[in-house]
Amino acid sequence: MNRKTIFDTVRHMLGRGFRQSEVDALDSALDGGAAISPKDRVPPVPSCRVSPAGLQLIKNFEGCARLRPDGLYEAYPDPGTGGAPWTIGWGATGPDIGPRTVWTKDQCDARLEADVARHARDVAQALGDCATSQGQFDALVSFHYNTGAIHRATLTRLHRQGEFALAAEEFAKWKFAGGHILKGLVRRRREEAKLYRSCGLRE
Numbered sequence: 001m002n003r004k005t006i007f008d009t010v011r012h013m014l015g016r017g018f019r020q021s022e023v024d025a026l027d028s029a030l031d032g033g034a035a036i037s038p039k040d041r042v043p044p045v046p047s048c049r050v051s052p053a054g055l056q057l058i059k060n061f062e063g064c065a066r067l068r069p070d071g072l073y074e075a076y077p078d079p080g081t082g083g084a085p086w087t088i089g090w091g092a093t094g095p096d097i098g099p100r101t102v103w104t105k106d107q108c109d110a111r112l113e114a115d116v117a118r119h120a121r122d123v124a125q126a127l128g129d130c131a132t133s134q135g136q137f138d139a140l141v142s143f144h145y146n147t148g149a150i151h152r153a154t155l156t157r158l159h160r161q162g163e164f165a166l167a168a169e170e171f172a173k174w175k176f177a178g179g180h181i182l183k184g185l186v187r188r189r190r191e192e193a194k195l196y197r198s199c200g201l202r203e
Contacts, residue, residue, distance in 0.1 A: 006030065050120050054138025057195060058116065058145055061188045062091030064108055073108055075101040079184075080177025090115075091145065119145045126150045130160045139171075139196035146188065147174055168193045 066076050075088040085093040089108030123140045144150035155170030171193040175185040
């Protein structure tokens with residue numbers, strides 16, 4: 001089968017024309033190369049994992065707050081609302097956390113591990129089988145951990161379409177809490193976008 005036949009067949013299957021990134025990927029595959037190396041592709045659920053860089057980004061912005069004099073951590077209110085959702089440890093929220101919740105450091109660490117794994121599964125499900133680098137995956141998990149918006153965000157749709165540059169620009173829009181711009185969210189979105197771009201796939 002010649003190259004034109006292959007391109008025509010895939011174009012028919014997609015029901016549209018090609019983006020340049022897709023042309024490059026097909027050309028590379030037909031030439032015996034690979035546009036995406038195995039190490040850059042995030043495996044499907046349940047084997048996907050957040051890298052140390054992704055976990056560190058989450059920890060840097062969440063912080064393990066608030067430490068009391070007795071060595072325990074207490075819950076604190078949302079900075080945007082001054083109340084719910086209450087947060088504890090490494091940014092953990094949920095129906096089991098309220099103004100009187102107190103945890104040990106081990107409880108905070110265990111909840112972080114469980115919550116990151118859960119959010120990673122959500123992201124993997126939202127992305128499906130689209131090409132995703134480790135940096136992109138980590139950034140999207142951090143975004144979802146903070147916003148819970150991976151299934152409705154425009155950046156997810158753009159990522160699935162292979163529009164990585166446009167997807168990276170979407171991070172900056174998620175800077176509001178309680179109707180106000182928070183400097184902490186501006187910084188976090190900037191770092192997530194930076195990580196997303198750090199080892200992104202070719203466009």
